[in-house]
Amino acid sequence: MTGPFETICSLAKELDAGRISSRELVEDAIARTETLNPDLNAVIAMNKPGALAAADQADKARADGANSPLLGVPLLHKDIFCTRGVRTSCASKMLTDFVPPYDATVVKKLHDAGMVSFGKCNMDEFAMGSSNETSFFGAVKNPWDLNRVPGGSSGGSAAAVAAGLAPLATGTDTGGSIRQPAALCGITGLKPTYGRVSRYGMIAFASSMDQAGPMARTAEDCALVLNAMAGHDPLDSTCADISVPDYSAGLEQSIEGLRVGIPKEFFSSHLNDGVAATVSAAIKELEAAGAVIVDVSLPSTDLGVSTYYVIAPAEASANLSRYDGVRYGYRCDSPSDLQDLYLRSRTEGFGEEVKRRILIGTFTLSAASYDQYFMKAQQVRRLIAEEYQSVLKDVDVIVGPSAPNTAFVLNDGSKSITDMYMEDLFTIGANLAGLPAISVPAGLVDGLPVGMQLIGSRFGEAQLLNIAHQFQIRTDWHSLTPDLEDLTG
Numbered sequence: 001m002t003g004p005f006e007t008i009c010s011l012a013k014e015l016d017a018g019r020i021s022s023r024e025l026v027e028d029a030i031a032r033t034e035t036l037n038p039d040l041n042a043v044i045a046m047n048k049p050g051a052l053a054a055a056d057q058a059d060k061a062r063a064d065g066a067n068s069p070l071l072g073v074p075l076l077h078k079d080i081f082c083t084r085g086v087r088t089s090c091a092s093k094m095l096t097d098f099v100p101p102y103d104a105t106v107v108k109k110l111h112d113a114g115m116v117s118f119g120k121c122n123m124d125e126f127a128m129g130s131s132n133e134t135s136f137f138g139a140v141k142n143p144w145d146l147n148r149v150p151g152g153s154s155g156g157s158a159a160a161v162a163a164g165l166a167p168l169a170t171g172t173d174t175g176g177s178i179r180q181p182a183a184l185c186g187i188t189g190l191k192p193t194y195g196r197v198s199r200y201g202m203i204a205f206a207s208s209m210d211q212a213g214p215m216a217r218t219a220e221d222c223a224l225v226l227n228a229m230a231g232h233d234p235l236d237s238t239c240a241d242i243s244v245p246d247y248s249a250g251l252e253q254s255i256e257g258l259r260v261g262i263p264k265e266f267f268s269s270h271l272n273d274g275v276a277a278t279v280s281a282a283i284k285e286l287e288a289a290g291a292v293i294v295d296v297s298l299p300s301t302d303l304g305v306s307t308y309y310v311i312a313p314a315e316a317s318a319n320l321s322r323y324d325g326v327r328y329g330y331r332c333d334s335p336s337d338l339q340d341l342y343l344r345s346r347t348e349g350f351g352e353e354v355k356r357r358i359l360i361g362t363f364t365l366s367a368a369s370y371d372q373y374f375m376k377a378q379q380v381r382r383l384i385a386e387e388y389q390s391v392l393k394d395v396d397v398i399v400g401p402s403a404p405n406t407a408f409v410l411n412d413g414s415k416s417i418t419d420m421y422m423e424d425l426f427t428i429g430a431n432l433a434g435l436p437a438i439s440v441p442a443g444l445v446d447g448l449p450v451g452m453q454l455i456g457s458r459f460g461e462a463q464l465l466n467i468a469h470q471f472q473i474r475t476d477w478h479s480l481t482p483d484l485e486d487l488t489g
Contacts, residue, residue: 123155
């Protein structure tokens, strides 16, 4: 077994030059995963025969003259994406036996680009959580410190990339579930604009905010992958029917003169002092590259968490009502009648956090509470979106921390449910407003990674990737990897 994977871009050059084959890469990815995953618990399903066959096909295609930059590169999918013939569980007991008969559009697009999927990543159950501790298959461990969380809900994807199991993993982001774990694991994670990437075949949590995106080591890699992932899909009515630019083309542009907005609310009492100092130093790097720093205000930032935790559970309550023990998914043993079937199937099939959110959502959608809670939350959501739009008229990008803290200890009994929800404080706004955002490694605090978040205008992914890439040219935080000697022996 070799060391951690290089970037996708460097692997593409090696493949193109014939110095390595796709089969060798995939065999190494499988071997590294089998060695490290028992301690990390980042991968919960493997597809070795299918992956090796796909690698052989990629090698043959390259030998026949194909030269797609993603051809033959291994990847892992978050277990929220339907994969034909491979179990898709959403890390829930409810779906432990579900094997989809079709591929999600994201899966199909990356397969068509030549990438080789060899497994599925662990996650918070039905993407509900900020620590990856709610999975039916057990918590994922942060490769920087196995006693700490990797973040969530895409914690398995983040940990897998950070540990070098694969150069890319897909993730989904409903309230920060790509950016927060990317920050806690020291990798780059991009949440595209809502509607930029198809949601077809992605198991729904909160349909008005869910969005798929890439998780990799660098912004350059994310740009390459977004080129393949993005685009209109007639199977998803919320997917935008606009052209897809070449996200790699503008990476080398200077950021001199770009206006970078720093919201004072992002540097509040909620922010860890070490994280604040680290992100402030990263912002100075942008300034040194020629960016103009502008102080801005997003006064409704503190309303984001409460707004999100009304709307998202309401949508989850509706989406998860399909899991009733009748059509597919977990079914309780020997139900006495239909009501018993519904009650016990859902009680036994869902975990505690999922049930908590279903109950909250059902309550806020009830006739007695709809106007007081759900409609009020939608009004505040519009207010938050308008604040972002107003600020982005005066600046090119908004910059701040991705998460208020570094990775916290697993099973931390001192953290309440509210404390856990507050981990998404700085990421939720972009989801409520439907804006693109990216987290990039910005430094270490006590040996743990810190992420800097950049938020842009709708369909402004190219500019975000350009700024992130220019930052990564000037820093080496994205190249740091955790010491995994204890895992490799």
